[in-house]
Amino acid sequence: MNAVPRMRTTAGQLARLGFADGTRAERLLDELGPQAAEDLDLLDSLAAAADPDLALTSLNRLAEQDRGVLETLRSDPGLRARLLGVFGVSAALGEHVVRHPGHLDLLGGARPLPRPTAQELRAELLLAVGADPEDPEPRAAGVGTPTLVALRVAYRGRLLHLAARDVTGEASLADVTAELSDLAGAALEAALAVARAEHADPGSVRLAVIGMGKCGARELNYISDVDVVFVAEPREGAEETEAIQTATRLAKGMMRVCSASTPEGALWEVDAALRPEGRSGPLVRTLASHQAYYRRWAKTWEFQALLKARPVAGDLELGEQYVSAMNEMVWQAATRDRFVEDVQAMRRRVEAHVRGDEAERQIKLGPGGLRDIEFAVQLLQLVHGRLDPLLRRRATLPALAALSRGGYVGRDDAKALAEAYAFLRRIEHLIQLYRLRRTHLVPQSETDLRRLGRGLGMVSDPVGEFTTRWRRHAMEARRLHEKLFYRPLLQAVARLPESEARLSTAAAQARLEALGYTDPAGALRHISALTSGVSRRAAIQRTLLPVMLGWFADAPDPDAGLLGFRQVSDKLGATPWYLRLLRDETAVASRLTRLLGSSRYVTGLLLHAPEAVAMLGSDAELDPRPAETLLTEARATVGRYPGEAEIAVAAARGLRRRELVRTAAADLSGRIDVERVGQALSALNDVTIQAALDAAIGKVEMERRAPLGTRFAVIAMGRLGGLECSYGSDADVMFVHSPLAGGSERDATDAAFAVANELRRLLALPAPDPPLLIDPDLRPEGRQGPLVRTLASYAAYYERWSSPWESQALLRARFSAGDASLGAEFLGVADRLRYPEGGIPDAAVTQIRTLKARMEAERLPRGADPTLHTKLGRGGLSDVEWVAQLIQLRHAGSSPPLRTTRTLEALRAAVAEGLLSEADEAALAGAWRLASRVRDAVMLVRGRASDSVPVDARERALISRVLGYPPDGSGDFVDDYRRVTRRARLVMERVFYGG
Incomplete structure (x- = not known):
């Protein structure tokens, strides 16, 4: 501290000493008297306070009560440092000293x-x-307000004594939290004494108060709810029901003593919500009742809470019996069914308590807060x-040290986590001391x-340095929170030459099993396999896996995810950009684990298109690319292999693989809905068909050594x-051609x-990607009809021989590939059938209805559950699509908005045209979307298509x-479906059949 001249201290000098408002400080010093401004020791002590202005304000208020306080401070340096240190962090304790100046005696002395011991605090x-x-x-001697006030004054005096030792460095963080817990226990004992005084005969029952949470762990804050559980036993000869009633009155009285408002305020709330059944359960139970509940009904989080249980007041012998009995069950919690799901649910509940703006x-x-570390x-x-x-x-820090000594946490990680925890606790204490209010x-x-910064010893730039250190510690705590479970596993299997202790294989497997891996071995x-060795690849994997294992554990199928990651890494491990991308781009690694742990379909794609991992780093990269862009790229790809149709189409199918990954990733991450998924997959199939068609035409022309001689289109x-x-859809198509003028129609x-035929052959060649099977069976005369017809032949057939089902099928007809002008001419022919003026006749309507009923009876696979078949089942895709198509056949001729190939668009148009109610459209569209999503999800999860919801529970x-339900939500999913x-089935029966 710079020396201050022995003269009147100016506002500027005070500002340089650390006062935020030098002018105000100058005025307050003047009010203290002429000696104050020249007292170097006083000024040094004020300047050393966390908030010199706050300290000076409280000192002035105290001096107004006792003008001799300055002389007392001058003669007792220890008192001066402690008092002004407290005044500089706590306005609330400053007010307390002003009201009770006699408590200055608690802070004096050079030593x-x-x-104080726990027993000394209890006695006081x-x-x-x-x-x-x-x-x-x-x-207690009394039960009125004076008694409650006396308890609060004594409690605050002890809080003042502790805070003085805390801010001057005479007490460590462990000392502070332990003493706060002992002080809370002493207050509970005193409150229980008051409660006993309210009752004539409390002696029929033994009552123990069990401290939970931070109180039980002796790591309490300055201001916190005190979590407790009550256990009682009737004394010999007493009746149990009456004893429990007495114990309940004592417990309620004790809680009221602590929380009641008085002229000296309240102590804190006593929270008994951690008891069995929470707030809806009885406040007090016998030991046997507690044991029965925990054996049969308790959830994982309740055992986690019991980790910190400790007798703090009342009958300590009974309390120890309670803790001993509970410990037998606490340490078996990890073997319980659904342990991982319970833990994940706990995390969700914790995170849900945090307001987004806070x-x-x-x-x-x-994120990176105390709960992360404690959890x-x-x-x-x-x-x-x-x-x-x-x-x-x-307590957290002793437990962390034990985990480190046992090799469950690396020493460096434990040290960093302990430092972050201690720093955050010190912040917490300083925040709460200011007004003695419960806040985090x-x-x-x-x-x-x-x-806060100055209270933590930061002087040159307290705001900037505090913010930087706080953010750094929080970030480190979050990182270590995610890593902590897993790093010792890597040491166990990779046998790194490090000095840290290693987990045994059995312990590693136990942890993996607890996290949800069904095959921990x-x-x-x-x-x-991923981490062994001294290569750079293994070193990076050892950095990646600690966090990724946790992400896999949060995915639907952790085992499949980890296996897929190993397989993809084997494919790309030697590629320089791959591991560097995962290490440097958290979003890529996070998305990759989610995809691999959710979808065998995506895993299969990535094994043969591993370079697609690169697109996972950006949300924008996951948006489906425009069809025009894909078509340009596909045609350029095919153009690089003239005369090599098989190689050209293999390259085009590689592009399709990459784009399937993009679409599936966007789908699984919720970026696109099922309609956009269908559009993206359909556009991709169009592009693939066009690329294969270009290659096929080139090969046929080369083999014939002549131009094709006809226009060709795929419908x-x-x-x-x-x-x-959907992901597993075949490509239903028809082929049409139109000979060029002057050429031979037979040759054409x-x-x-x-x-x-060449197009179909090229797309059916064995390849690692999912096949795109060409299905031409919707052509005239089906499989008995010619594969390709001229446009004139189609027109003649439809004019003479067409049946209602073919008109219905043509509602979906759309140009896909080839000659666009020929495609438009074909659709002109189709329009006359699918959009007839005046609608289809009643006989055709009857025929369509009959066909639908026969199809339901004959085509549903044997043994299939009609309520869970997404295509042909009740209320499934077929029901919805046939409703839309019948409306189109009857009204599209006079209502152009109905002329669309898309089901949902047709339903929306029907509502706009007054042909369908909004409620019916909502029911039909909802079922269509859900059935489509289920079909897609089945393919994504299993890697093979199915039209039924699987029977297998797993x-x-x-x-x-994958559909967004919680881990235990499969029953809800089936019920929802x-x-x-x-509902859709009821609408279909009424609208389609006219019932």
């Missing part, structure tokens, strides 16, 4: 202040309420503490941030025509047949997860 607070500390069940300022529940440590304790009693510690939000004002083999039908393809027809669970399709 460090002594740390019991004496404050007039109870005898030597009495095994002390009673998350970044939350040092408790926000990670507690989960590791639950997993490994069953076999390793040394891990059974209540970092303030936003510069004044508050400056006080297989997972360890994959981890070993999309079915789902391809409707732009509604032969050439067209050759092109159609497959149903995976599909429900049946409900939605049942």
